Amino acid sequence: MADIDKTARNARPKLDKDLERLTFVERANLHVARGLAPYGMALIFLIFASVFALGFAGGHPGSAVLIAAAALAGYMAINIGANDVTNNVGAAVGARAMTMTGALIMAAFFEIAGAMIAGGEVTDTIASGILTPSLVGNAQTFIWIMMAALLAAAFWINLATWANAPVSTTHSIVGSVMGAAAAAMGTSAVNWQTVLSITVGWLISPLLGGLIASAMLYLIYDLIVYRADKIAQARRWLPVLIGLMAGCFSCYLSLKTTGMGFTILSDRAVLFGTIIGILAWLLAIPVIRRQAVGLENRNQSLRQLFRMPLIGAAALLSFAHGANDVSNAIGPLAAIVHALFANDLHTRMTAPFWVVTIGALGISVGLLLFGPRLIRLVGSKITKLNPMRAYCISLSSGITVITASKLGLPVSSTHIAIGAVFGLGFFREWYNRHSPRRLAYMQMKSAEWQSKPPKRVNPDELKRRQLVRRSHILTIMGAWLVTLPISAGLAALIYSVMFALFR
Numbered sequence: 001m002a003d004i005d006k007t008a009r010n011a012r013p014k015l016d017k018d019l020e021r022l023t024f025v026e027r028a029n030l031h032v033a034r035g036l037a038p039y040g041m042a043l044i045f046l047i048f049a050s051v052f053a054l055g056f057a058g059g060h061p062g063s064a065v066l067i068a069a070a071a072l073a074g075y076m077a078i079n080i081g082a083n084d085v086t087n088n089v090g091a092a093v094g095a096r097a098m099t100m101t102g103a104l105i106m107a108a109f110f111e112i113a114g115a116m117i118a119g120g121e122v123t124d125t126i127a128s129g130i131l132t133p134s135l136v137g138n139a140q141t142f143i144w145i146m147m148a149a150l151l152a153a154a155f156w157i158n159l160a161t162w163a164n165a166p167v168s169t170t171h172s173i174v175g176s177v178m179g180a181a182a183a184a185m186g187t188s189a190v191n192w193q194t195v196l197s198i199t200v201g202w203l204i205s206p207l208l209g210g211l212i213a214s215a216m217l218y219l220i221y222d223l224i225v226y227r228a229d230k231i232a233q234a235r236r237w238l239p240v241l242i243g244l245m246a247g248c249f250s251c252y253l254s255l256k257t258t259g260m261g262f263t264i265l266s267d268r269a270v271l272f273g274t275i276i277g278i279l280a281w282l283l284a285i286p287v288i289r290r291q292a293v294g295l296e297n298r299n300q301s302l303r304q305l306f307r308m309p310l311i312g313a314a315a316l317l318s319f320a321h322g323a324n325d326v327s328n329a330i331g332p333l334a335a336i337v338h339a340l341f342a343n344d345l346h347t348r349m350t351a352p353f354w355v356v357t358i359g360a361l362g363i364s365v366g367l368l369l370f371g372p373r374l375i376r377l378v379g380s381k382i383t384k385l386n387p388m389r390a391y392c393i394s395l396s397s398g399i400t401v402i403t404a405s406k407l408g409l410p411v412s413s414t415h416i417a418i419g420a421v422f423g424l425g426f427f428r429e430w431y432n433r434h435s436p437r438r439l440a441y442m443q444m445k446s447a448e449w450q451s452k453p454p455k456r457v458n459p460d461e462l463k464r465r466q467l468v469r470r471s472h473i474l475t476i477m478g479a480w481l482v483t484l485p486i487s488a489g490l491a492a493l494i495y496s497v498m499f500a501l502f503r
Contacts, residue, residue, distance in 0.1 A: 038369040042078055045365045049074035049358045056354050062340040065143060070358060072150040073333035076173075077362025079157040080329055082370035084169045085111060085363060087397075087417035088317035090375045091390035097307045098314070100372055106311075107318040107371075108364035114322025115360035139339040144498050145184050146332040146339075149176035152491035153328070156483065161370065164377055165479035168412035172487045173328045174198055179488030180495040195484075202480060205415030208403060210423020213396035216241075217424055220388055221431065224302065226441040231292050234305050239284035241395070242309050247277020248398035249316040253323065306387035313394035320398075321413060322360065327351075330359035383425030393420040418476060 053070030057063035089103040098106070153169070153176040160167040174194070181189045220241075224233040251273030288305065295301035334351040351359075385393075400416045431438065 042365065042369055045078065045362065046071045046074045049362070052354065052358065056352070060340060062143075065147075066337065066340060069143075069147055069150070069333050069336045072147060072154065073329050073355070074358055074362045076150050076154040076157075076332075077326070077329035077359045078366035078370070079154050079161065080169045080325060081111070081363040081366025081368075083157050083161045083166055083366075083374060084325060084414055085318065085321060085367045086371050086374040086377075087166060087414050088321055088394075089314045090377070090417070091385055091393040091421070092310050092314040093375050094385040095303075095310065095387045095390035097310045097387045097390065100375065103314070103375065104368050104371060106315055108367055110315050110318035111322035111326075111363050111367065112360045114319035114324075115326040115356060115363065117323070141184055142339050143336050144495060145177065145180040146336050148180040148183075148491045148495035148498055149173060150329075150332045152176040152179065152494050153487055156487045156490060160479050160483075161374065163475070163479070164374065165476055166374055166377070166414050166418055167479050167483050168202075168414045169325055169328045170412055171198060171202065171480075171483045173331070175484040175487035176491035177332070178484075179491035182488070183492035183495040184499075198484065201412060202415065202484075205400070205412045206419025206422070208400045209396050209416035209419035210426075212399050212403070213392045213420035214423045214427035216392040216395055216399075217389060217427060218431070220392065221435070222437055225299065225388070226435075226437050228444070230297050230299070230302055231295050234302055235288055235292050238288050238305060238309070239281050241391070242284040242288075242312075243277040243279075243281025245309065245313055245316070245395050245398065246280030247273040248395070249273075249313075249320060250276035252320055252398050303387045306391050310387045310391045310394065313391060317394055317397055322363065325413065326356065326359040326363060329362060330355045333358070383421060383428075385421075385424075389424050389428075392424060393417060396420045415480065422473065 050067045050071045053067050054063065057066050060066065085107055089098065089107045092098045093100055093103045150173075153172040156172050156176075157167060157169055178190050178195060220237075223237045224230060227233045251269045254269040254272045291305055291308075292301075295304065330351050334355050337352060337355060397413060397416050397420070
């Protein structure tokens with residue numbers, strides 16, 4: 001009997017160890033399954049896009065091509081959502097004005113709304129703006145150019161997202177169309193004037209974004225933050241800033257919905273934006289006054305007052321982005337549909353409703369599944385943000401687009417947002433050292449801090465805690481620099497392979 005008990009006691013530890021191993025394996029499998037789940041859901045969406053397109057093929061001889069193009073457009077839209085849309089809500093999340101979940105849901109909703117309401121107006125720019133249709137020999141060549149461009153652009157954006165590099169999806173698709181067209185018909189088929197404009201926009205976008213965001217933060221510091229009565233100043237100036245935001249985005253959206261593009265700033269758009277801005281300013285005055293009641297005279301109260309305007313700016317940015325950049329995904333697909341069904345490359349291309357639907361849903365799917373990674377980078381890993389700074393970043397996007405439109409320059413929303421984030425960080429480093437108003441404010445407050453023992457700060461620690469993390473500059477700027485040539489080279493290679501396999 002004793003031998004039996006001894007054997008049982010020896011068996012239990014072995015059994016417990018085996019059960020622990022099984023539990024560990026199950027947890028590992030669950031962790032792997034969770035990591036693969038977003039990719040599985042993305043694949044399901046691509047299958048949905050293909051089946052959805054099949055329903056509109058109507059037994060057309062080119063149904064197989066249409067299904068493949070719809071899947072590629074869905075893949076492109078997912079990558080736009082994962083990479084580009086993060087610029088709209090990254091600042092709000094980094095400033096803790098919104099949770100990650102709330103930002104994702106809000107951005108997805110407004111992206112879909114923007115794409116569905118105003119995203120189908122101008123889709124032929126991606127094709128005819130870069131490629132000269134009169135030089136295309138036949139519709140089949142045109143279709144293969146667009147297919148290669150979609151795959152190359154989507155693949156490059158996918159790589160950039162994996163490398164934590166926010167890039168311009170517009171530059172990616174432009175470079176891809178350019179490369180595929182050059183491979184198909186030679187460099188004479190490329191509209192080099194458009195390429196030059198894109199290059200100028202690459203330089204102008206981050207500079208304008210950084211300068212305008214810094215100018216807005218300077219005004220907020222000078223008019224509100226470093227004043228004796230912060231709350232009274234916020235009651236006076238915050239409605240003005242809200243009116244400015246509403247006016248700029250109204251003008252921004254009117255340029256899109258009227259189909260005029262962003263290189264022509266019409267008097268009607270300016271008048272519409274001015275009227276909306278004045279109305280928003282007047283409506284915001286009583287709202288801000290009610291919110292300011294009972295607030296203490298400190299920066300934390302200002303952050304509370306800026307929270308709702310920041311959320312509104314993020315929503316407007318998402319709507320505007322859905323209206324504008326959905327064309328990067330559906331433009332080539334709309335061109336393929338046009339070539340298949342109209343059989344005429346010289347007439348105006350418009351996106352059917354089902355094509356816009358694939359682009360809108362794809363962007364939102366990409367944002368929800370893969371967006372958090374770059375949202376954290378833009379929102380918190382480059383420089384520290386609060387609602388006031390994040391509001392300046394959001395506002396600068398609208399103002400920069402309007403300014404560039406007046407100058408006739410194409411700009412990138414990605415470059416604007418990232419340039420604004422870097423610009424704010426560098427501006428704060430300069431302002432904290434050289435601002436007379438901040439110095440006077442700190443001297444005024446010094447009496448309150450005399451009773452507290454001063455903190456000893458290591459100079460090396462101060463240098464390490466610079467307000468901008470320089471390590472991200474080379475990565476992001478390098479990705480911007482190579483976007484056009486890499487996407488063009490990929491598209492040329494893909495077109496050559498497609499032509500060799502399917503001719």
